[in-house]
Amino acid sequence: MDTILKRLICLGCGFSYDEALGLPEHGIPPGTRWTDIPDDWVCPDCGTPKSQFEMVVIGYAAGEPDLARTA
Amino acid sequence: MTQSFVLRANERGHNVIYSDGPASSYVAGHPGGFISRESSFNFHEYQDGRPGFGAIRVFGDETFHGAGCGYNMHPHHNFVICAFVLDGELTHINTAGRGMVDPLRQGDYYVFSAGSGGKHCELSIGPEEMNAIYLWLMPNQLFLPPTYHRAHFDLRTRRNRIVQLVGDAEGALPVAQDLRVSRLVTDRRGTFTYTPRSPLHGVYVFVAEGELRCGDVTLSRRDSLGLSGTAAIACDAADTTDVFFVETVMPDQARIDLWEAAGGHDH
Numbered sequence: 001m002d003t004i005l006k007r008l009i010c011l012g013c014g015f016s017y018d019e020a021l022g023l024p025e026h027g028i029p030p031g032t033r034w035t036d037i038p039d040d041w042v043c044p045d046c047g048t049p050k051s052q053f054e055m056v057v058i059g060y061a062a063g064e065p066d067l068a069r070t071a
Numbered sequence: 072m073t074q075s076f077v078l079r080a081n082e083r084g085h086n087v088i089y090s091d092g093p094a095s096s097y098v099a100g101h102p103g104g105f106i107s108r109e110s111s112f113n114f115h116e117y118q119d120g121r122p123g124f125g126a127i128r129v130f131g132d133e134t135f136h137g138a139g140c141g142y143n144m145h146p147h148h149n150f151v152i153c154a155f156v157l158d159g160e161l162t163h164i165n166t167a168g169r170g171m172v173d174p175l176r177q178g179d180y181y182v183f184s185a186g187s188g189g190k191h192c193e194l195s196i197g198p199e200e201m202n203a204i205y206l207w208l209m210p211n212q213l214f215l216p217p218t219y220h221r222a223h224f225d226l227r228t229r230r231n232r233i234v235q236l237v238g239d240a241e242g243a244l245p246v247a248q249d250l251r252v253s254r255l256v257t258d259r260r261g262t263f264t265y266t267p268r269s270p271l272h273g274v275y276v277f278v279a280e281g282e283l284r285c286g287d288v289t290l291s292r293r294d295s296l297g298l299s300g301t302a303a304i305a306c307d308a309a310d311t312t313d314v315f316f317v318e319t320v321m322p323d324q325a326r327i328d329l330w331e332a333a334g335g336h337d338h
Contacts, residue, residue, distance in 0.1 A: 009209070011128060012115060014149035014185055016213060045146050052118075054128075061186070061212040 006034055009056050012048030016056075073300040074273075076121070080293035083132070084110035084117025090140060097143060099194055104137030111277070111295055124297050125273045125319030126248050129207035132293060134200050135159070141194035141201075147185035151208040151246055153237060154193070155180040155224075155254075155315070157279060159201030164192040167217040178224045182237055182244045186215035204279070204315065210247045220244040230256050233263055233316065249320035257281070257312045265304040265316050273299035273321045281312025 005019040017023065017037075022030040026044055028037065034053075041050045086108045090100035098106060110117045111130035122128075128150070135141050144164065154161065154175070161175045166189045175181065183191060195201035222244055224236055235243045238251030249272075255263055267274050276285065277295040284307040285296060298304060299321055308314065 007213070009149060011113075013145070014147045016149060045148075048115075052115075054122075056209065056213075058209065058211065058213050061215045 005031075007056050007058070008034055008053040010043040010046065010048050011052045011054055012043055013046040015043050015045045017053065073298065075296065075298045077288055077290075078111055078121075078295045078297070080109070080291070082120075083293075084108075084114065084120055086110070086116050090137070097145065098140070099143045099192075100135075100137050100140030104135075104140035106133060106135055106140060106142075108133045109293070111275075121297075124275050124317075125299075125321045126209045126250055127206065127275060127317060127319055128209060129205060130275065130277065130295075130317075131205040131207075132202070133205055134202045135161075135193075135195035136200055137195075138198045139194065139196060142192060144190050144192040146188065146190050148188050149185060149210055149213055151182060151184045151210050151248060152191070153180065153182045153206040153208070153246075153252065155204040155206070155236075155252075157202045157204065157313075159195055159199045160197060161201050161203055162192075162194040162196050164194075165217075165219050166190045167219040171219065173219075173221055175221065178226050179221065180224060180236060180244075181219065181221040182246055184210065184215060184218045184247060186210070186217040189217040204277070206252065206317065208246065208248050208250060208319075211249065212247060215247055224254060226256050230258050231261060233265055238318075251316075251318040253316040253318070255308065255312070255314045255316070257308045257310055259310045260308065262305065262307050265306070265318075266302070267304075267318045270300055270302045271321060273297060273319050274301070274304060275315075275317040275319070276304070276306075277315045277317070279313040279315060281314075282309040283307070283312060283314055 008017045022028045022032045088094050088106045090098040090104035091102040109132040112123045156175045163173045233253050233255045235253045237244045275297050278290045283290045
């Protein structure tokens with residue numbers, strides 16, 4: 001089983017989804033897998049469809065994961 | 072091993088977005104104004120091409136038609152967005168730092184790193200068409216502090232040599248990625264060699280004007296070429312040629328495997 005928590009970037013605007021953080025303000029609890037988000041979900045910032053997000057292997061800038069929670 | 076592709080001007084994604092109708096809140100301008108966008112890589116409606124090249128995700132050859140045409144203020148994160156103005160006047164507005172309104176003309180260019188969040192607006196205020204190259208890059212870190220830098224490439228005094236516009240060279244605009252953008256403008260025929268920092272780096276070569284011959288491939292206006300695994304790229308340029316070279320780090324599968332083996336945590 002794949003246990004690595006993923007990060008994804010919206011290719012329309014750069015909005016990021018981090019499985020570890022979820023998007024609580026949009027009703028997605030921390031730990032929610034990308035595959036468990038409905039296929040008709042769209043980027044909350046720009047409306048780009050879920051299919052146009054890309055998984056990334058990019059770390060956060062120093063001290064910035066907190067920003068990722070609130071941005 | 073050398074990997075390469077050739078993308079002809081007419082093989083790029085072609086989209087037209089009107090200032091009235093469904094995109095009216097996104098596209099600025101009077102009714103009848105429109106943006107034409109030629110995409111080298113998949114972007115928005117265009118999804119039949121390549122997904123990108125190295126850290127490049129968008130290479131858009133865009134023209135704003137009609138007074139006031141452009142993109143209204145809209146949000147971004149993370150992406151590093153660069154614009155290189157080829158014709159007309161671009162009014163760029165952004166929220167990085169204290170924010171700014173920046174008029175850019177032919178030869179002017181900017182690097183806007185959206186980082187932890189920023190908004191921008193791109194407008195052509197006057198009735199003349201505005202043509203710019205928009206380049207979007209994946210950054211090397213997420214949620215960096217937003218930044219904006221701009222500079223001018225003097226087409227008259229910097230001819231017949233390859234000049235680095237974005238990257239680590241002195242005078243180039245900095246970018247949070249292992250990436251360089253260089254430009255060659257000629258007014259006479261000549262042979263030029265582009266040397267990436269390593270053969271592992273990819274180079275995307277885009278001919279804005281004129282004609283460029285690389286090996287057995289001849290690129291005409293708005294044709295492009297992607298190459299990796301090459302220590303040096305020798306090209307013959309026609310006179311009156313304008314070429315962009317985007318050198319980028321390429322995906323390193325070994326590094327991704329290492330990261331996954333470590334549990335996907337930041338080092």
